[in-house]
Amino acid sequence: ATPPFAHIFMEYKAYILKKNSTPVVGFKFGCMGPLNGDAPGNRFSKAAEFEPHAGWAWTFNENLGLNLTLGLTTFSYPVTGGTAFGFMPKLSIGLEF
Numbered sequence: 001a002t003p004p005f006a007h008i009f010m011e012y013k014a015y016i017l018k019k020n021s022t023p024v025v026g027f028k029f030g031c032m033g034p035l036n037g038d039a040p041g042n043r044f045s046k047a048a049e050f051e052p053h054a055g056w057a058w059t060f061n062e063n064l065g066l067n068l069t070l071g072l073t074t075f076s077y078p079v080t081g082g083t084a085f086g087f088m089p090k091l092s093i094g095l096e097f
Contacts, residue, residue: 004031009049013057020059024067027052040085047077051090065096 009030016023028051053071060066068091075086 005032015057016018022057023054024057024069025054028071028073037048047075047086049076050069051076053090054064055092055094057096063097067094067096068092069094078081 007030009028011026011028013024013026016025022095028049030049030051031047032049033046051071051073055067055069057067058066071090071092073088073090075084075088076087078084
């Protein structure tokens with residue numbers, strides 16, 4: 001069984017136009033780690049991440065919106081003798097409120 005883990009991140013988005021439908025660009029910094037002990041064999045169990053992304057955002061009213069972004073997450077994680085990197089393309093659908 002996989003132990004529970006935490007994923008904490010901070011994200012910035014720049015909205016290109018001042019309209020209800022606009023392109024967006026941004027980036028995300030984060031880290032993840034197990035909550036109880038270690039996760040043997042899971043190379044991302046203690047990883048830092050950086051993700052540049054671009055996409056589109058729609059605002060339905062002043063309190064609710066939807067966004068669709070495509071990004072490339074870059075992970076750095078410890079390995080014996082140093083640090084390794086992994087990459088993962090990511091399609092995200094988000095609700096903004």
